Amino acid sequence: MAVKQDHGGSARIHENLRDEKTQELRGRKTVKKVDGHYNIGLPLRKKTVVMPNNRCVAEQLAANLKKKLSKNSALHKEYREFMSDLLGKGYAVEVLGDKLNHNDGRVWYIPHHGVFHPQKGKLRVVFDCAASFQEITQWRKSLNGELLQGPDLTNTLIGVLTRFRHDHIGYHGDMSQPLHKYKMVVHLFGATSSPSCANFALRQTAEDERDTSSPSAVKTVLNNFYVDDCLTSMSKEHEAITLAKDLITLCGSGGFRLTKWTSKSCAVLLSLPERDRAKEIKNLDLDKDELPMERAL
Secondary structure, eight states: OOOOOOTTHHHHHHHHHHHHHHHHHHTTSSEEEETTEEEEOOOBSOTTOOOOOOHHHHHHHHHHHHHHHHTOHHHHHHHHHHHHHHHHTTSEEEOOGGGGGOOSSOOOOOOEEEEEOTTTOOEEEEEOTTOEEOOTTSOOEETGGGBOOOOOOOOOHHHHHHHHTSSSEEEEEEEOOOOOOEEEOSOOTTSTTHHHHHHHHHHHHHHHTTTTSOHHHHHHHHHSEETTEEEEEESSHHHHHHHHHHHHHHHHTTTOOEEEEEESOHHHHHTSOGGGBOHHHHTSOTTTSOOOOOOOO
16 A cells, blocks of 8 residues: 655554554454463554565575584584574474475565674574565565554563662562574564564463462562563562562463572572572572672663
8 A cells, every 4th residue: 555645644544553453452353372372463564465485585694694603613503502492492393395385475584693692692593574575576575564563561661670679679580582494483572563462461461360360470560571571679588589489470371481580689599499590690509609790681
């Protein structure tokens, strides 16, 4: 559809489209819970969108990546571990048989590359959902270009940090995420719509469990998460321990796993499974060793 930009008309059309899709999401038309996880459809601008076949570009970028990895054994090792983890957790599945050459305008190949976190020195694989492709008879398209961003459901950073400093005992938890062809079965962080979909699912979990979870756990999920980081504090250690366990149970009911826990309280950390503590804390003797200073965000 061609739209002439005149007196804000285009902006109003796009706003109406966003409102319609937002109501569709909130009305649960694309939301269902399967095997303990929320399934949310991609909020496409146009449900009947036809995508060009960008396989040639994706294969060229994959060949370039393979060449780069062949020259750096350490990077190659981390990349393989990331991809193995992705497949092992079921976030992606291999495409086999006659589906390998499926081309009905509903397939899009997503290139990826690795970057290192400047503070953590850890590899992060980025899926480039903004990568575009143009066939001779079509406009240039990208996955992000066909997705609506969705409502902004992320708590403000200043609000989360202010609530985090409200009480004496602070603690922090984090949500755990070859030239074969794979199909992604999760929302990718590089997609325009993913933050809204992830926040919607997390908040919906809290609303669905409101009658069975503690009020403090529901309130914490709604108000103390910044993207996938939970930052909260309590005045007494026994309260903090109880809330941490309630949060793990509540988030788990929606398929979310809270892990990488840190705290200034050894008692709180000792109450949590060692496997769920932050990497820097796992090997400490919490009865004797001094707790390290941690970056929350």
